[in-house]
Structures are given as structure tokens and as C-alpha cells.
Amino acid sequence: MTAFEIYTAYMTIVRKEIQRFMRIWVQTLLPPSITMVLYFIIFGNLIGSRIGEMGGFDYMQFIVPGLIMMSVITNSYGNVVSSFYSTKYQGSLEEMLVSPMPNWVILAGYVTGGMARGLAVGTIVTSLSLFFTQLEIYNLGIIILVVLMTSILFSLGGFINAVFANSFDDISIVPTFVLTPLTYLGGVFYSIDLLPDFWAGVSQLNPILYMVNAFRYGILGVSDIAVGYALLVISAFIVGLFSYCMYLLNTGKGIRK
Amino acid sequence: MTYALQIDQLHKTYSNGFQALKGISLTVEQGDFFALLGPNGAGKSTTLGVVSSLVNKSSGSVSVFGYDLNTHLSQAKCLMGVVPQEFNFNMFEKVQDVVIQQAGYYGIPRPEAVRRTSELLKQLGLWDKRNEASRTLSGGMKRRLMIARALVHNPKLLILDEPTAGVDIELRRSMWEFLTRINQQGTTIILTTHYLEEAESLCRNIAIIDQGDIIKHSSMAGLLKTLNIETFVFDLSQPLLQVPIIEGYSLHLASDTQLEVSISQGQDMNPVFTALTEANIQVASMRNKTNRLEELFVNLVSSNQTNLKGVSV
Numbered sequence: 414m415t416a417f418e419i420y421t422a423y424m425t426i427v428r429k430e431i432q433r434f435m436r437i438w439v440q441t442l443l444p445p446s447i448t449m450v451l452y453f454i455i456f457g458n459l460i461g462s463r464i465g466e467m468g469g470f471d472y473m474q475f476i477v478p479g480l481i482m483m484s485v486i487t488n489s490y491g492n493v494v495s496s497f498y499s500t501k502y503q504g505s506l507e508e509m510l511v512s513p514m515p516n517w518v519i520l521a522g523y524v525t526g527g528m529a530r531g532l533a534v535g536t537i538v539t540s541l542s543l544f545f546t547q548l549e550i551y552n553l554g555i556i557i558l559v560v561l562m563t564s565i566l567f568s569l570g571g572f573i574n575a576v577f578a579n580s581f582d583d584i585s586i587v588p589t590f591v592l593t594p595l596t597y598l599g600g601v602f603y604s605i606d607l608l609p610d611f612w613a614g615v616s617q618l619n620p621i622l623y624m625v626n627a628f629r630y631g632i633l634g635v636s637d638i639a640v641g642y643a644l645l646v647i648s649a650f651i652v653g654l655f656s657y658c659m660y661l662l663n664t665g666k667g668i669r670k
Numbered sequence: 671m672t673y674a675l676q677i678d679q680l681h682k683t684y685s686n687g688f689q690a691l692k693g694i695s696l697t698v699e700q701g702d703f704f705a706l707l708g709p710n711g712a713g714k715s716t717t718l719g720v721v722s723s724l725v726n727k728s729s730g731s732v733s734v735f736g737y738d739l740n741t742h743l744s745q746a747k748c749l750m751g752v753v754p755q756e757f758n759f760n761m762f763e764k765v766q767d768v769v770i771q772q773a774g775y776y777g778i779p780r781p782e783a784v785r786r787t788s789e790l791l792k793q794l795g796l797w798d799k800r801n802e803a804s805r806t807l808s809g810g811m812k813r814r815l816m817i818a819r820a821l822v823h824n825p826k827l828l829i830l831d832e833p834t835a836g837v838d839i840e841l842r843r844s845m846w847e848f849l850t851r852i853n854q855q856g857t858t859i860i861l862t863t864h865y866l867e868e869a870e871s872l873c874r875n876i877a878i879i880d881q882g883d884i885i886k887h888s889s890m891a892g893l894l895k896t897l898n899i900e901t902f903v904f905d906l907s908q909p910l911l912q913v914p915i916i917e918g919y920s921l922h923l924a925s926d927t928q929l930e931v932s933i934s935q936g937q938d939m940n941p942v943f944t945a946l947t948e949a950n951i952q953v954a955s956m957r958n959k960t961n962r963l964e965e966l967f968v969n970l971v972s973s974n975q976t977n978l979k980g981v982s983v
Contacts, residue, residue, distance in 0.1 A: 414744060418777020425774025504758030508819070511722050511752050512775035513744040670684070670725045 414513050422514040423522050430526025434492055445484050449538045452480050453545045468604050468635045473546040478629040479601030484538045486596060489531030489564040493523050493571030494584045516662035527568030548632060556631035562647045563624045569654035576667040600625045605637045620650055672736040674700045674827050674858040680730035682716050690716040692882040703853045704860045705873035709971055713882045714862045715755060718831050722752040734827060751820030755831040757812050761805035765796060768804055769819050776823040790818040810841040827858045846872060866964040878970055885974045901959040904929040907952035916945045
């Protein structure tokens with residue numbers, strides 16, 4: 414295939430993916446927005462006003478970057494896992510597998526779809542947060558870089574989950590038992606400085622901690638982790654997961670008979 | 671000579687140990703209308719799955735118009751269109767979007783994809799349904815949608831795995847006409863079917879696969895010539911009480927107005943008609959008792975299975 418044909422194939426998947434989540438916006442865009450508004454009201458306003466400051470900022474300001482990141486993570490992951498699994502389940506994945514499109518284009522198309530939904534929800538949540546607090550941008554470059562890298566990383570994760578899933582139950586196991594606990598324990602609601610040394614050390618094994626802190630640095634200018642190190646860790650995860658996705662596609666594991 | 675499809679020593683063993691293909695070799699000439707027949711579980715769909723790269727082969731080689739799937743997969747895929755046995759499109763997409771998206775996967779720009787889709791949907795009688803969700807189509811329409819989707823990139827080889835399964839006779843005939851037309855325009859077609867009448871009337875060459883082995887690979891005409899005895903049913907105008915005796919021919923009464931006549935290879939039917947006319951027996955109509963290919967197919971498969979049982983004993 415020529416470069417233009419590859420681009421056309423890639424854009425076909427991207428267009429299909431964006432149309433899919435826009436068509437069912439009541440299921441894809443609305444619920445995370447409502448959930449986050451509830452977080453802002455309950456944790457930010459009601460409870461947060463009694464907590465006082467954290468990391469030198471009022472509690473609402475402190476948790477907003479984490480909650481935006483949480484939206485990006487869950488929606489990037491959720492979009493790819495549900496879309497790719499339904500494609501596999503309905504058999505329409507075969508449409509792509511019989512075509513001359515290279516495997517990396519299939520992966521790139523789905524990851525871009527996941528990013529589009531993650532970023533769309535992230536933008537909506539950011540806009541809603543402005544009703545509750547003022548957001549000052551400390552470093553726009555870091556914000557954009559971290560949010561893009563995070564959505565790529567979790568889109569790749571969603572893809573792997575979808576490849577191995579054999580039922581619709583399987584696509585909710587990882588988000589429920591892995592992703593949600595890691596997100597809650599990833600410094601969204603607290604600074605790891607509050608934890609005893611042992612648990613602060615354990616928290617550093619949690620990749621989401623790096624993303625939340627790097628993103629918070631971009632907005633507030635504070636982070637529990639050195640930002641350069643955080644970006645390195647996220648990059649390493651992206652490379653690892655991308656390589657594994659390509660291995661799965663090239664060998665046909667969970668996809669071809 | 672470059673074949674449309676060349677399969678050499680193809681083996682496939684599934685992860686549960688089931689050996690679906692035991693080293694089959696097969697060639698399909700360019701422009702051919704080829705039937706791949708076999709009983710359920712014989713290996714037809716596995717063979718087509720390997721060719722269309724949906725099934726990983728264990729060993730052997732497959733090439734499409736000279737492009738080896740191991741080394742030139744992308745070029746080979748560009749030349750193939752696949753219509754699988756099961757409906758495998760997104761049931762929530764609009765009919766036209768299913769076809770347009772498939773064109774996109776082949777790198778066809780959207781305006782051209784839209785043009786080709788309109789053309790195919792009109793040819794296949796789906797134009798009025800273009801904006802409806804594909805899940806609302808009838809079974810026959812879904813089959814036609816899969817054919818439109820497989821043809822949108824103008825493949826030189828069209829692979830159809832039981833394209834007329836569950837389709838009513840009127841629709842089946844219109845699909846035969848459509849397939850015959852595109853074959854005459856130069857598209858090579860490989861077809862699997864359980865309707866042997868379909869294979870006999872459409873296909874010029876045939877392979878029969880059973881238990882992972884090719885047990886017959888020849889021209890349709892050549893295969894039909896090997897049929898030793900054909901039985902014809904004569905519908906009589908008047909009831910008959912006694913079977914006439916015609917030397918060299920076997921006759922028997924299926925009912926008082928139906929006479930069955932068995933004709934061996936090399937015999938002609940004129941003596942039968944002469945004798946019946948002399949005996950003042952009027953024949954209103956005549957037909958084959960069974961489909962000729964069906965008879966051969968049953969004979970070949972049952973004799974292969976008997977041989978295999980003999981070997982295993």
C-alpha cells in the first residue's frame with residue numbers, strides 16, 4: 414500500500430471510532446461528566462472545604478488535575494476495549510484482517526479513537542471544573558504532553574484487554590479490579606507525602622501516580638515525582654505495551670484461528 | 671502459468687490437536703469458476719480461512735496470482751475479495767457505511783468509495799436500503815451486502831463460502847446470474863456450497879475435500895463423465911400396470927404413472943423411447959432422479975470414508 418492508501422485506511426478507522434462514541438454520547442460522554450461533577454461537589458466543595466490545603470493549594474484545586482486525568486484514563490481505556498472487543502465479537506474485525514492494511518495501522522486507528530474520546534471527556538471535565546475552581550496553567554507543554562501520552566498508554570492497555578477478552582464480562586474485569594484501585598491510589602485525592610515511607614515507596618510502583626503528578630505539575634507547578642522521571646516512566650510503558658500489541662497482532666493471538 | 675490460486679502441501683492443525691488439513695494441494699486457473707465441495711467439517715472453510723489469512727496455517731504454501739502469502743501478503747490481499755459463511759459486518763452500521771468502510775481499509779479515497787458503493791448497492795438491489803442499519807436486512811440481503819463489500823476494491827479473485835445458504839430460490843437464481851456475469855467479466859470465483867445443483871450449473875472445475883484431504887480435483891465435465899449409471903424418471907400420461915421389458919435397460923415402476931429407467935454410461939435413450947412408443951406408452955415429462963453431481967459426491971465421500979475406516983482398522 415502507498416503512504417496515501419495507508420493514511421486513508423487509518424482515517425477510515427479513526428472516523429468510524431469517533432462516529433461510534435459520538436453516536437452513543439449518552440453512554441460515552443455524559444456519564445463521566447456527571448460523575449466528575451459529583452466528585453467536584455462532594456470531595457471538592459463539601460468535604461474539601463473541611464480538609465483545607467494540600468500541597469500548598471486548596472483541596473479542590475489539588476484534586477481537579479487528578480480527576481481530569483482519571484477521566485482521560487478510564488475513557489481512553491474504555492473506548493478501545495469496548496469497541497475492539499465488539500468488533501471481534503461481531504466478526505467485523507475480519508473486515509480489517511482480510512484487507513492489506515498493515516497491523517500497526519489497525520492499532521494506530523483504535524488508539525487514536527481511544528485518545529479522541531479520552532481527550533473529549535478530559536476537555537468536558539476541565540470545562541466543568543471551571544464552575545468550581547480557578548485553574549491556572551503552569552506549563553501548557555507538559556499538560557499537553559502528559560495528557561496525550563496517558564491516553565495513548567491506556568488506549569494500548571484497552572487494546573490488550575480486548576484481544577484477550579472472551580466475553581463482555583472480561584472487558585470490565587481490568588477496569589474494575591485493576592484500573593480503578595490504581596487510579597484511586599495514584600495520588601488523585603492525596604499527596605503521597607501524607608503516606609508512611611513504606612506505602613509511599615509502594616505507591617511509586619503505581620504507573621498512574623506518575624501521570625497524575627506530571628499533569629498536576631503542568632497545572633499547579635507541584636508534583637510528588639520529578640516530572641522528567643515521570644515522563645520517562647510513561648514512555649517506557651508506552652513502548653512496552655505498543656510492542657506487546659504488535660506482537661499480538663502479528664502472531665494473531667486472540668484474533669486469528 | 672500463473673494460477674489465480676495455488677495451494678501446495680497445506681497443513682493445518684488447531685491448538686486442540688485437530689488436524690483440519692492434511693497437506694492439500696490445489697490449483698485454480700485465472701478466470702475459472704471453481705467449486706470446493708465437501709461434507710461439513712471436511713476442511714473447506716479452514717482452507718478458505720488460510721487463503722484469506724484469517725486462519726494461521728501450520729505449514730505449506732499459498733499463492734494468489736503468483737504472490738506468496740508468506741512474502742507478499744499485502745499484494746495478495748489486494749487481489750482477493752472474501753464472502754464468509756457467517757454474517758460478519760457491524761450490525762449497527764448503515765448498509766452503505768459497511769461497504770464504504772471496507773473500501774477505506776483498502777486505501778480507496780472516500781469519494782471513490784462512495785461512488786463504487788452506490789454502483790454495487792444498485793447492482794445487488796440494496797440501494798433502497800442504503801441508509802438502514804444492516805441488522806434490519808433480511809438474510810438474503812445480508813448475503814448480498816457481504817458480496818458488495820467483497821467487491822468494492824475490484825478483486826480479481828472472489829472467494830465465496832456458502833453464499834446462498836438460507837437464501838430463497840428466486841434470490842439464489844439472481845445471485846447466480848450476478849456471479850456468472852462478474853465471472854464473464856474476468857473475476858475468478860471460488861465457491862463452496864452444499865447446493866450441488868448450484869456447483870454443477872455454475873462451476874467449470876471442482877475439488878472435493880473430505881477429512882482434510884482432496885479426494886477429487888478435476889473439471890466438472892470430466893467428473894460428471896465418470897458417473898456410470900444415471901436414473902431418469904418418466905412421468906406417464908396413463909397409469910401402467912406392467913413394466914415393459916427393453917433389452918439392455920433396467921426399468922421399474924415407482925408408481926403407476928412413474929417409470930424409472932437406468933441408463934449406463936455409453937448407452938443412449940433412443941431405444942427406450944422407441945420401445946415405449948411401440949408399446950403405446952406416452953411419456954408426459956422426464957427428469958433426472960437425483961442431481962448427477964450429488965450422486966457422484968455421495969459416492970466419492972462414502973468410498974473415501976470406507977477406505978479411511980479400512981486403514982484405521
